[in-house]
Amino acid sequence: ETGVTQTPRHLVMGMTNKKSLKCEQHLGHNAMYWYKQSAKKPLELMFVYNFKEQTENNSVPSRFSPECPNSSHLFLHLHTLQPEDSALYLCASSRVGDNTGELFFGEGSRLTVL
Amino acid sequence: GQNIDQPTEMTATEGAIVQINCTYQTSGFNGLFWYQQHAGEAPTFLSYNVLDGLEEKGRFSSFLSRSKGYSYLLLKELQMKDSASYLCAGLDNDYKLSFGAGTTVTVRA
Numbered sequence: 001e002t003g004v005t006q007t008p009r010h011l012v013m014g015m016t017n018k019k020s021l022k023c024e025q026h027l028g029h030n031a032m033y034w035y036k037q038s039a040k041k042p043l044e045l046m047f048v049y050n051f052k053e054q055t056e057n058n059s060v061p062s063r064f065s066p067e068c069p070n071s072s073h074l075f076l077h078l079h080t081l082q083p084e085d086s087a088l089y090l091c092a093s094s095r096v097g098d099n100t101g102e103l104f105f106g107e108g109s110r111l112t113v114l
Numbered sequence: 115g116q117n118i119d120q121p122t123e124m125t126a127t128e129g130a131i132v133q134i135n136c137t138y139q140t141s142g143f144n145g146l147f148w149y150q151q152h153a154g155e156a157p158t159f160l161s162y163n164v165l166d167g168l169e170e171k172g173r174f175s176s177f178l179s180r181s182k183g184y185s186y187l188l189l190k191e192l193q194m195k196d197s198a199s200y201l202c203a204g205l206d207n208d209y210k211l212s213f214g215a216g217t218t219v220t221v222r223a
Contacts, residue, residue: 002156042118043157043201043213056210090156100145100164101209105156 003027006091006106013081014114021076021109023091031096032074033103034066037088049074050096081113116140116204118214125220126192134187134200134217142207148176148187149201151216157201160187189219197221 004025013019025032034046048056049068063085065077074091088110092103117139126132138146145164149157163169163178163185175188189196199216206212 002158004156040122040215042215043203045210045212048210100147100162101205101211102147102159102162103157103211105149105158107154107156 002104002106004091004093004104004106006089006109008109009107010110010112012112012114013078015081015083017081018077018079020078021089021091021111023074023076023106025072025074025091025093025104025106027093027095027104029093029095029104030071031094032068032071033092033094034074034076035090035092035105037090037108043090047076078111081111083113086111086113116206116212118202118204118212120200120202120214120217122215123218123220125222128192128194128221128223130192132189132192132219134189134202134219136185136187136202136214138183138185138202138204140183140204140206143180144205144207144209146176146178146185147201147203147205147211148185149203151199151201153198160200192221194221194223 007022031050036044046060047066067075088108090108091106120136148160151157161176168177173190178185199218201216202214203211
């Protein structure tokens, strides 16, 4: 139990579907992140929110749309995805100003796009 | 940004020692992390080094040489539960974390 909860854990969707991934952190952190993890590849940073404001968007296609309504919740809205978007999507949180910048990860949402 | 390189796979015997090397290239540096990730689970923090030298934590130790852009994670007295992926990650001057692709360690009986 890392204090970061992601739902759903598994998701299968067609290319025309619209779905959302949800992340909630119970650690009192003020920064939240979305990472994409594909097999045999490094974790790719997608989005960063500090104090609910988006501070990073790493050239992510617009079919991925993040939302951060407060410092404890983060969503990733998905629409018209492609099969190559199939991956594990990891949410993480951290405390801004913490010396180490340590990330606390959720267990991920395994996405399969048919 | 940073480039992080680490081996893809390593295999070792229960009770043995394994050393996972990581090299990094960066234009700024604020520390080096190691995370452990079991299959189907969240990555969990193992260690953080920002100064040169060895940090020991029980059976796991992490080493950093900033002049060489090099780190290693040393796993001693290997147990079956240590079979996992080990992720090396570097923190740049903007406090952004860049990850390597991970090293899958398989411990055999």
